[in-house]
Amino acid sequence: MSGVLRIGALLLLWLLGSSAHAVLEIDITEGIEGALPIAIAAFTGEADNDSETIEEVVRNDLRRSGFFDVLESRYFPQGGNGASAMNYAAWRETGIESLLTGEIIRTGEDQYRIEFRLFDLVRQRRLSGHAISSVSRQDVRKVGHKISDIVYETLTGVRGAFSTQIAYISTTGEAANRKFELRVADADGHHARTIFSSSNQLMSPAWSPDGKRLAYVSFEKGNSAIYVQDVKEGRRFMVSAQPGINSAPAWSPDGRYLALTLSIDGSADIYLMDTRTRRLKRLTRDMSIDTEPCWMPDSKALLFTSDRSNETQVYRVSVRGGRAKRVTFEGRYNAAPDVSPDGRHITFVHNNGNGFRIAVMNLRTGDMRVLTPGRLDEGPSYAPNGKMIIYAASERRRGVLAAVSANGRAGQKLHTAGQDVRAPAWSPFRD
Amino acid sequence: MRKTDRHLPLSIAIAVLVHVVAIGLLAVGFQFSEKIVPVPNVVINTVKAKVVDASELERIEQRRLKELRQEELKRKQRLQEKRRLAEQKAKKEKERQAALKAEQARKQAALEKKKRAEEARKAAKLKKAAEAKRLAEKKKAEEARRKAAQKKRKQEERAIEQQRLARLEKEEAEIQAAEQEARRLQQSRRARHLIAQYQDAIRSKIERNWRRPLDYQSNAWCRVFVRQDSVGSIQDVVVEECIGSEAFRKSVEKAVWKSAPLPLPPSPELFHQELRFTFDPRAS
Numbered sequence: 013m014s015g016v017l018r019i020g021a022l023l024l025l026w027l028l029g030s031s032a033h034a035v036l037e038i039d040i041t042e043g044i045e046g047a048l049p050i051a052i053a054a055f056t057g058e059a060d061n062d063s064e065t066i067e068e069v070v071r072n073d074l075r076r077s078g079f080f081d082v083l084e085s086r087y088f089p090q091g092g093n094g095a096s097a098m099n100y101a102a103w104r105e106t107g108i109e110s111l112l113t114g115e116i117i118r119t120g121e122d123q124y125r126i127e128f129r130l131f132d133l134v135r136q137r138r139l140s141g142h143a144i145s146s147v148s149r150q151d152v153r154k155v156g157h158k159i160s161d162i163v164y165e166t167l168t169g170v171r172g173a174f175s176t177q178i179a180y181i182s183t184t185g186e187a188a189n190r191k192f193e194l195r196v197a198d199a200d201g202h203h204a205r206t207i208f209s210s211s212n213q214l215m216s217p218a219w220s221p222d223g224k225r226l227a228y229v230s231f232e233k234g235n236s237a238i239y240v241q242d243v244k245e246g247r248r249f250m251v252s253a254q255p256g257i258n259s260a261p262a263w264s265p266d267g268r269y270l271a272l273t274l275s276i277d278g279s280a281d282i283y284l285m286d287t288r289t290r291r292l293k294r295l296t297r298d299m300s301i302d303t304e305p306c307w308m309p310d311s312k313a314l315l316f317t318s319d320r321s322n323e324t325q326v327y328r329v330s331v332r333g334g335r336a337k338r339v340t341f342e343g344r345y346n347a348a349p350d351v352s353p354d355g356r357h358i359t360f361v362h363n364n365g366n367g368f369r370i371a372v373m374n375l376r377t378g379d380m381r382v383l384t385p386g387r388l389d390e391g392p393s394y395a396p397n398g399k400m401i402i403y404a405a406s407e408r409r410r411g412v413l414a415a416v417s418a419n420g421r422a423g424q425k426l427h428t429a430g431q432d433v434r435a436p437a438w439s440p441f442r443d
Numbered sequence: 444m445r446k447t448d449r450h451l452p453l454s455i456a457i458a459v460l461v462h463v464v465a466i467g468l469l470a471v472g473f474q475f476s477e478k479i480v481p482v483p484n485v486v487i488n489t490v491k492a493k494v495v496d497a498s499e500l501e502r503i504e505q506r507r508l509k510e511l512r513q514e515e516l517k518r519k520q521r522l523q524e525k526r527r528l529a530e531q532k533a534k535k536e537k538e539r540q541a542a543l544k545a546e547q548a549r550k551q552a553a554l555e556k557k558k559r560a561e562e563a564r565k566a567a568k569l570k571k572a573a574e575a576k577r578l579a580e581k582k583k584a585e586e587a588r589r590k591a592a593q594k595k596r597k598q599e600e601r602a603i604e605q606q607r608l609a610r611l612e613k614e615e616a617e618i619q620a621a622e623q624e625a626r627r628l629q630q631s632r633r634a635r636h637l638i639a640q641y642q643d644a645i646r647s648k649i650e651r652n653w654r655r656p657l658d659y660q661s662n663a664w665c666r667v668f669v670r671q672d673s674v675g676s677i678q679d680v681v682v683e684e685c686i687g688s689e690a691f692r693k694s695v696e697k698a699v700w701k702s703a704p705l706p707l708p709p710s711p712e713l714f715h716q717e718l719r720f721t722f723d724p725r726a727s
Binding site: 034035036037038039040041042043044045046047048078079109134135167168169170399417418419421 | 638641642645646649650651653654655656657658668688689690692693694697698700701715717718719720721722723724725726
């Protein structure tokens with residue numbers, strides 16, 4: 013039987029004009045869409061019993077990104093990662109594709125060396141091995157984000173944004189005790205610190221392209237004014253205090269210009285301010301309210317919110333001014349746009365009658381997708397790698413920080429206890 | 444002229460003589476049965492005249508002329524009578540002749556008729572004979588034709604039979620060829636089937652293992668070249684062409700590596716060491 017089959021098969025190969033040397037073509041069209049399953053083993057070594065461990069930071073980071081399925085340790089195989097040798101076969105059974113292991117080595121008083129390795133369990137090889145030296149206990153989170161960045165980039169090819177920061181306005185207290193704070197925190201909401209506080213309203217923080225300064229609106233002088241503050245040094249100075257409205261600052265990609273909303277000519281319009289000369293150039297001329305400008309990455313145009321059509325919609329205007337073109341059409345309310353770093357997508361607040369939600373839209377195709385289920389979500393801001401969006405969600409009538417992956421697969425509230433949070437802004441990469 | 448006048452009596456005499464002779468000749472001529480005038484008397488009288496006195500002569504002549512005239516008259520009467528009789532006779536003869544002729548004609552006509560009838564009969568007979576002959580010929584010709592046709596038909600039948608045989612032979616050959624072709628096709632179909640089976644096995648394993656990134660672009664696709672060893676272990680994965688994010692590309696590579704060992708073919712001869720996968724979600 014097999015002999016017949018063999019002769020037949022040989023004949024067939026000949027008939028098909030095929031041979032063992034020919035390349036067999038196979039089309040693959042179906043697949044699973046899903047997050048990458050990864051195991052993050054507990055880091056071994058002399059760690060103090062801190063409330064948080066490095067691996068926890070990494071797990072949360074990767075989980076929040078929406079690209080990883082971070083598996084609990086109970087799925088790990090017994091003796092999967094021995095001290096000396098990996099038992100790949102045991103891991104393979106689990107279907108987990110990647111493994112992160114780490115070791116904390118004490119090198120002195122509050123001095124540690126963190127070594128970590130990333131394994132490709134599919135190809136059964138070590139992808140990378142790193143060591144971070146001179147780590148003190150307070151750097152645990154920072155180190156965790158750093159490791160997350162490396163893992164993320166190694167496995168997705170996209171730079172991780174876990175070590176970046178966010179700025180937001182926090183409100184605490186009631187009535188006379190009300191306190192407005194401009195805060196800067198790690199991208200996961202931890203490690204927040206106040207860089208400016210005021211008993212008057214603060215609004216709209218915006219990162220300079222180098223990530224060193226923040227422009228924001230302050231009512232500390234009674235009327236609105238725009239200030240620029242050095243994040244690290246704390247130095248601040250006022251850049252605009254025009255009569256009427258001074259709001260919604262946005263830095264040009266080269267950092268030279270600030271787009272602002274001013275009402276010096278009557279209605280609120282978009283202006284460009286040269287930060288060196290403070291000279292203004294009016295960009296929009298409309299009786300309606302034009303506000304919330306943001307720059308396209310190529311600096312050639314800006315998006316802004318306008319109610320000129322009696323609906324609130326997003327428009328685009330050339331940096332040289334001229335006629336604005338409407339960008340959003342789906343739903344009655346689309347506002348507060350932010351452009352993805354690659355300029356392909358925008359995120360904005362969308363309302364079609366069932367709440368203010370964060371949506372993304374492909375600028376080329378116009379395809380829109382609502383990412384959040386909230387009722388009063390606001391102020392979306394892209395991560396510098398474009399893979400996540402931070403925004404302010406509403407929870408018990410208070411704003412809380414939330415992050416959603418740009419694919420909408422993962423959403424997470426960030427750690428902002430006891431505050432009313434508004435207007436988050438994700439920082440650029442700081443090289 | 445004068446000279447002629449002098450000779451007139453002679454001339455007349457001669458003329459009369461000539462006439463007499465002529466009439467005599469005529470009479471003789473017409474009446475073989477009549478008494479012939481004695482021509483020698485006349486000739487003698489003429490010769491005798493030469494020796495008689497002229498006046499005497501004249502008288503004699505007159506007398507003789509009178510006699511002659513009377514005689515002539517009588518002769519003429521006789522002649523007339525004779526002519527009348529002759530005419531009568533002729534007429535009678537003519538009538539007789541006519542009657543005879545009529546009779547003859549009648550007879551002739553009857554004869555003719557009879558003859559014609561005879562001829563007609565003969566003709567009819569002839570015609571009948573000719574018809575018979577013609578029929579015979581026709582029959583003969585038909586027979587010949589029939590025979591020729593039969594011959595031809597037989598030839599044709601033979602030819603047809605030969606053709607049929609040839610066709611049968613050809614058909615037989617064709618059937619054999621078709622059967623061979625069918626066997627060949629079946630085998631190649633089987634080969635294709637087996638190869639398809641092999642491809643399906645690999646495809647389904649890879650598709651089970653292809654975890655696409657959540658945000659891959661709709662136009663993303665990748666083509667990878669894969670080299671395996673004889674037990675399906677993957678030796679090499681080379682991305683030949685790829686549109687899409689790095690995460691997408693990595694997902695493709697990982698899908699291949701994760702699928703090792705690749706399924707083996709149903710028959711070892713179908714084994715391909717080199718494979719090319721086109722990962723294209725758009726094609727689904």
